[in-house]
Amino acid sequence: MKDDTLSGPRTHALLADGSTVCIRPALASDHEQVQGLYEEMSPENLRLRFFVASRRSAKAAADRACAAPHAGYRALLAERAGQVIGLAEYDTGGSGPRTEAEISIAVADGLHHRGVGTLLLEHLVSAARADGVASFTADALSENQEVLRLFADLGLRTARRFEGPEVRCTIALDEDDGYLTAVEARGRAADVESLRPLLRPSVVAVVGAGRRPGSVGRAILHQLKTGAYTGRLWAVNPAATSILGVPSYASVGALPRTPDLVVIAVPAAAVPEAAEECGKAGARALLVVTAGLDAEQARALLEACRTYGMRMVGPNCLGVSNTDPRLCLDATFAAHHPRPGTAGVAVQSGGVGIALLDGLSRLGIGVSSFVSLGDKYDVSGNDMLQWWETDGGTDLALLHLESFGNPRAFSRTARRVTRRLPVLTVDAGRTDAGRRAAASHTAAAATRTMTRQALFTQAGITATHSVGELLQTAALFHSQPLPAGPRVLIVTNAGGAGVLSADACAEAGLALPAPAPGLVDDLLAVLPEGAAVGNPVDATAAVTEEQLADCVDRVVAHPGVDAVLVALVPTAVATATGDDLVKAVTARPAHGKPVVVVRLEQALPVQLLPRIDSGTVPAYAEPRAAARALAHAAHRAAWLARPAGTFPALDGIDPARARACVEAYLEVHPDGGWLDPRTCAQLLDCYGIPQLPWAWATSEDEAVLAADRMRGADGRVVMKGHWPGLLHKSAQRAVHLDLRGDSQVRAAFRDLQTRFAGLLTGVVVQPLAARGTELFAGVVQDQVFGPLVLFGLGGTATEILADHAARLAPLTDHDVHDLITSPRCAPLLFGADGGGPVDLAALEQLLHRLSRMASDLPQLAEADFNPVLAAPSGVSVLDARVRLLPCRPQDPYLRRLR
Template sequence: MSGVTDVVDVILRDGSTMRLAPPRREDVDDLRTFFTGLSQRSRYLRFHGSADVKDVWLRGLTEPDWAETGALVGWETGAGGADEIVALASYARLRDHEVAEVAFTVADADQGRGIGTRLLEQLAVRAGSTGIRRFVAFVLPDNTAMIELLANVGFTVAKRLEEGVIEATFSIQQTDAFLSQADRRDHEGVVASMRPFFHPRSVAVFGASSRAGSIGGSVFRNIVAGGFEGVVFPVNRDGTPVGGVHAYTSVEELPQVPDLAVVCVPGDAVLGVVEPVLRAGTNAVCVLSAGFAEIGPEGAARQARLLELIRDHGARLIGPNCVGVYSAAVGLNATFAPRSFPPGRVGVSSQSGAVGLALLERARDHGLGFSHFVSVGNKADVSTNDLLEWWEADEDTDVAILYVESFGNPLRFSRIARRVSRRLPVLAMKSGASAAGRRAAGSHTAALASSDAAAGALFHQAGVIRASTLEELLDTASLLASQPLPQGRRVGVLTNAGGLGILCADACSAAGLELPALAEETRRRLAAILPPAASTANPVDMLGSATPADYAAALEIVLEAEEIDAVIVLFVPTTVASAREIQVAVADAGPGRLPVLLCLVSDDTSVTSRPTGGVPLYGYPESAARALVHAAERAAWLQRKAGVVPALDGVDADAGRRVLADRVESGEGWLTPAEIAALFAAYGLPVVPERQAASADEAVAAARELGYPVVVKTALAGAHKTDLGGVALDLESDADVRSAAERIGGPLIVQSMIRGASAELLLGALHDPVFGPIVSFGPGGVFAELIGDAHLRLAPLTDVDVDELLTEGKAAKLVAGYRGTPPVDGDALRDLLHRLSQLAEDLPEVAELDLNPVACFADRVVVLDARVRIAAPPGRGSPKSW
């Protein structure tokens, strides 16, 4: 399979992967071999008879133009090491140009793996981009496999029987039902592909030796010391025993094919080790070796070749350049971590090996144990997305922790994380948050958006809890792993030191939590057990004389208070009680229906991180407050509706594409006002009436046609009109218009003057090279960047996303009516945001777009000015489809 383009890798039901690609002229012989190898029945079902396959027909399948014909073949590496075609799907456009006939063929030995479904998914994407809206398939009634495929793919299929053949017609639009089914297939395949990493029965460590400092030797010893339930084989070049264990020189010498291969040889020797391992039948490879993409072009080429080997054999790869993998379920510690992993119910994915090891060390202090630890390294194949899929299905994982430096497929991450976050909390720390990475940009939207802000929007929409530091990450994980979620933000505080209670109250308030007054009944019960000088307000100051019994009794009372959602217990050591005694008392008293957090300001070495009862421990009240607010936000997110993307009337995406087609071919740049008007008309964006003018006389004529007062401004593409002095407002006469036109010069726009708006807002969109289409919303006008309060969401926006935008930040005050101005038309503003979202999603050529200002009234919204920059859309980086 040489030189193919437009390839895509898919994951199949059994966890193997397959490369799909359009057939080339040089593939005709392989196509002929494929059809020749089909059984008589398969040929009959495909061709409705036993017709011979002609070379002219085979050649017609190659080099598809996608507009009239399309074809994809599935390739696998055969027993002899050569690539073989095992499946083919094709379509041909019919007279009705919105319809194409589609057909599939899968080799007999490969049927039942889900290949045909994957082919149909990918064909639909390509056909849909050319304006084809429906597929029709002609199926013999006894072709049960094809009938089942069409029934389960996620499209709505209309069938009719005519002359002994079923005609099945279906829309190929990617509906929610279709995407849900595609996600289900991805999930099933990914979980199957991860199983050999986390439940291997046998492991081979390549590069294991007894030499001091040997990474492979450390990995082998960790596997043995960790109590791995399977068998482990050390492999090194000389067959030298490792730790007294017989070693092998190659995979061919091993007594069995290992489920998992851990490769620790020098980078330039990795390919020579991995290729025979894959040929032997191993489907899971973890490469710890460095010397790949992280070192530059030479290493990147080596990494690309490694991934090509993995894909050719349908296998999966963790790494390269990683620390390894740990799985508590089978006692597997295939890492070179200096200490063993405490078993538990937290899954960890770290893009940095060093940060991952730091998490391991600090997790002990927080009483956290791991179900899995994966250092994904360079993420050549297995990524955080794959691990989230696994943890969603894994009954041994209750919390997922992610350390992320970059995203490979953030839109895919968003879809997975939204689903996984419904089952278990997902916590993340994303590095690279500084403003140094923000690019210089020409539009308000791009200046107000940064990669870090986009990552924040992604996490928010997906329900992922974002921490700013490793300590905050572990503090929150400790709470979520051990306590119920609070059902609100109301906190009760118990303390033996008034000053510490005040600090905790301030920390809670700063974090967005509340300390409500306690009910009279609660205060009466507390007063009955505490000294007269104690304060039964909130915080409850039990005084320095408080004993462990006082703490236990007071905690039980506050936990029963209906006005409280969570309790933070504070303690400063005294001669009356030790930190350890208080820790035990609190653990015995809670938790119940509410989460309990314990803050011990003590260096008592007898204090354990997780006593019986599992109450999480903190050193400072600020740490406890930050963890608790994350838990409260998670509880609120779980109550949040999933949201839907509404269907919009009056949108003509094809018309929008036609506006951009010619300009994109001529290179990137700012659209002219006329082009912007045509683009906005295609998406139904409300704009102010305007006319084009080339001279002062034409400007006067336009003003008369529109009616005074008017605005005159420059029509130069992409200009910040106010900065250039290119705007004249509130012109009441011909003389005013003529004077302004002569001063501004050049091509002009004349608009009706809009007065009396309740608010001016900025709505924007940009196509981020990593995160894709992003929509921004904030205060507008000339001070948009100065105010700097734009909020972001990744497109497509659901109704819930839009509702949240309207209630966030400073713009929310403008929407609700600020200082006596009437509230704006919320429905019209929501509609505009949805239309902008769809435009951004449909047209990746739109690199930046500003609607600034958008004038908002009580009964309508209208765009007063806009700038749109287009560029060639970024290409798809990886052929990986899941």
């Protein structure tokens, strides 16, 4: 939670033990507490901190930290339950621009080794980077191993220089993936620890369980009791001593033991008071099922959670479950207990949650843990991914998320987790109507479809279009190995079923190769007379169980086949002979390749049929479901086979000059706006983005002089009008092409000046560009997801054709490759028109530099490069527009709670 009040920005984050602290600037009113922090230290810790054991140092340190803010100095406090427990500060030693700062850190006695100092330093690093500080220095006694280890384990490059009994440490604040990985690892450990009271509670209390049937609280209490929860269970109701045979107490504070988890099922108006009572009693986690909280009630609820360090699920949710037999926690009001299993489930919609619980139980996959996130004030999908990554009982993750709190942190987590286990989701809110429904249902901000799909693609998440497709794909992932590729061979006992299956596979993007000659001979040798061996393989209605089994075995063993789809229909022939064609698949042990069955007479959309070796085989009621599941499996296999992407080093960039350029513009234009051509060119130059040469002119004579400088070998130039707010020059007919000689240049300038009198502020003169492929590259800064980079076919028809791909910045080398190869126009870039391939290396560099510019500058609201001219000789931006908006930089990877 971040709260910008008169006291400054306040951020809540997790310590290594899972407890919550508030990180905030030191204020004058903190003087007494800061001085007490030092005065309560042992003499030995005082000596290690100040190099002397003098108590007078405490007041001087408090005076410095709590003085009025001044340039080059920053002090951050760690506060828990209103008590200051740590302080970190840096000082550049002057008011002018300084890139080096001296740091110091102090943690209260008794709270060492809980991550207080590390968390403070992470926040100090983030603040220093935003202030332009490039390195920290610190002096420590060589015997102070704790602080030296703190600096060394931070994840940043640290150098030491010994000077007698002291050590001079220098910490470089370079932004690199190694530091992010270290921060991420610490955050993951703290996050998982904080979720233990929620998902593995030893004591549970239900507040709001009534004596009469019908209340949600009573239903949850019933589920906990009948689900054989192994911990201590109590109800909280001042009007009862026992409910459903469970002891009841008047208040949370009156319970015999402090509860780990408290379920709150009281009216909305009573929720904040109940949460406050839980916090004061020492509860570690809340499950708030109540719906309908207003803004003030929501604020008070979250404030109580942050003040007392409680993690929370909800409000407006179905509940949580953990089927571990050592726990048997079912704190939901679903109609049935979930079947124990290996799928982790997190949903925002209670209805979707019930459907997934029932579907997974019916399939026999079962659930390891289930969390209904509801309005998601605190615990999110990101938290649950980290829990499943380490819980030891989850091998499949299913998500239904209607909103994202921190998509960039979610993406980093998902990229790591999907390497270990499949993560599947329903792509909810794909249409405007769907997004409106999501916003009204979860108070979530709408998200662009393209942006969300880019997030899923880059993170390796399998995105399905419905709950049914999600379960159908989960059945395949749970029961079958991943295919090595997209090549599917269809085997059927009915030609019509084979045709339907072939259409479904082709529509899903799977390959249907013709069987190799050797395989054809092998299959004809075992199949009945009249069988046709193609793709599909039509085994005919006369095929026996044994013949079909031999056929499937030979197909699976062939190296040119990655997966097998067996499409079956019931026939009188099989019935008369007593053959069970399904057993041709299930009576064989695992094949090492995915094999799926389609049974057109099957009533259920998907089933898992038991196999002879205790495994299962997925059976689908129609071919499209089977083909989609196989396609998802092939995509996951391809994603896993590709190594993690890297961020290439870029030379010739100057982020500091770019930030200065942005700040200078926003100082003059505090509301932001579209940059003029000169400022835009300066910004692009900071990132080495190649531009076609140009000159600026504000008069007819200046235009002639500019044209003389810009003319190429053929003497032709282009003139483009400009005024603030002009976006589509061609649509406004503000462009003159193919100008030859001074007279045509003068005429063009006069035309623009006449038609756009009172608007025109000048013109841009450029040489006429050589031939090439016109492309488009741009950025849209999404307030939730961050910068989205778009690429595709350019020119005047770019919006009509909409031939674009998109990825979220920052872009890895894989992301850039996908951007270039995804649009329909991609073959043109590789020479499909006979003109030879364009300079792909230069195009990749352009996209990397655009991505870096968007990542460095949160004020960059939009960038539009159209057209970008790509040719074998190079790549150049012909026209660029950039819009800036005032925006305070925010570190997307800084550890903080929502």
